[in-house]
Amino acid sequence: MSEPLTASDETAKTLRIRATSLHAQVSERLRAMIGSGELAAGEKIQERALCELLGVSRTPLREALKALANEGLIELLPNRGSRVAVFTRRQLQEAFAVMAALEGLAGEEACESANDAEIAEVEALHQELLEYYREGNAGDYFAINRAIHERIVLASHNETLIEVYRGLNHRVRAMRFSMRMDPQQWREAIEEHESILRHLKRRDGHELGVLLRYHLRNKLRDAPA
Amino acid sequence: MSEPLTASDETAKTLRIRATSLHAQVSERLRAMIGSGELAAGEKIQERALCELLGVSRTPLREALKALANEGLIELLPNRGSRVAVFTRRQLQEAFAVMAALEGLAGEEACESANDAEIAEVEALHQELLEYYREGNAGDYFAINRAIHERIVLASHNETLIEVYRGLNHRVRAMRFSMRMDPQQWREAIEEHESILRHLKRRDGHELGVLLRYHLRNKLRDAPA
DNA sequence: CGAGAGGATAATGAATTCAAAATTCAAAAT
DNA sequence: ATTTTGAATTTTGAATTCATTATCCTCTCG
Known part of the structure; x- marks a missing residue:
């Protein structure tokens, strides 16, 4: 390399x-x-x-x-x-909060702007997510999880939003945190994802926005840093 | 110069x-x-x-x-x-939407993190805002309006949020748009600001968040560009 | 008279150079 | 033995230089 x-x-x-x-x-x-x-x-x-x-x-x-x-x-x-850059745990939490707010907006706008293919793609990823959940494969689960969130942001068709979100994503990646969840939390996350997909398919922007704004709360444990 | x-x-x-x-x-x-x-x-x-x-x-x-x-x-x-950079009207609308989402988060967090002095400052600015409204002084009104929004964001004490918001603010300034409102809209904006201040003083984060997320909607007419 | 070729000129992108600042390391002093 | 001093070395920040690309301008040809 x-x-x-x-x-x-x-x-x-x-x-x-x-x-x-x-x-x-x-x-x-x-x-x-x-x-x-x-x-x-x-x-x-x-x-x-x-x-x-x-x-x-x-x-x-x-x-x-x-x-x-x-x-x-x-x-x-x-x-x-x-x-x-060295990021503190606090900065990581801050970035999560901002990303959740952005995802909330993305959800609202995606319900108005996404085309059917984009929604189908999210649905396909969702099925993958469930697969990894059943397998207990946390690594791939988180990768798909992130992909779903990114797709929703992309589906907003709001270039400015996409760009700002991307910048924060780079930071969060740089932080290399571990998002460990216990089985209970994981189960809840899956349920939230079911809701997210349901509202997206119904194009219920308001509800999807609410969900996404609060989905990320308390998902974070902390970084090794 | x-x-x-x-x-x-x-x-x-x-x-x-x-x-x-x-x-x-x-x-x-x-x-x-x-x-x-x-x-x-x-x-x-x-x-x-x-x-x-x-x-x-x-x-x-x-x-x-x-x-x-x-x-x-x-x-x-x-x-x-x-x-x-040349910004389109669409990019301006996008930036407004993202800023509104960020202000919504800022409102929620400010209700938890702001100290009394910061809230007092917003209140003082609010009084100035009313003054300029009564005078029909649109120029200073918009300046104070912007200052209020900035103060709320600062009061969130979320450095990441503040930084992202600042970046968008630079862009919006660069766009040099005209935010013309008719008397009816102006009156509504004032009422919204009254609500904003009330919820901030009560530290009702949820309601303040909702207000700020929708406050900016439809405020924009367009840019000379 | 206008369109296009071709060469002069200027601007760009990147490497190199150079002065100033920080770091290292060895010797001296406590 | 540990700390301090100060010169040698390295690194940084910024200016300069250089090769490449684009732009402009003139001249030719249709």
């Missing part, structure tokens, strides 16, 4: 149209590295080493760092470089 | 500790210029000219541009530089 972003082969370089600017590629890459934990929270950014790893000069890397700092994923220390 | 960011006087330079990095100062400055309309929507960013105006080299300017692009205030055109 971690190959240079630019093709090392000269021919490939000249033949391939450069899709995006380097700083955008580096930003994307760093977000992924932070989200996956390859760059750990609090870790100092070694500019020169990262440049070498990514195969770019410091200029695009620093541009990317500034952009990510604006997103909250990187902290800039005056005259002392930058490090991966 | 528009003096270089760095002191031109050598003595001042050496004596004063440099507070923040150039890119941060430039970002701040550009946000203000976009918010005030000094840089108009859609306007091409002339890097060299701006550098000269701000008294910095292209490096910090470009870092700032990347950061603002991430915020949505600047558009990056591949190999063609950048321009001030």
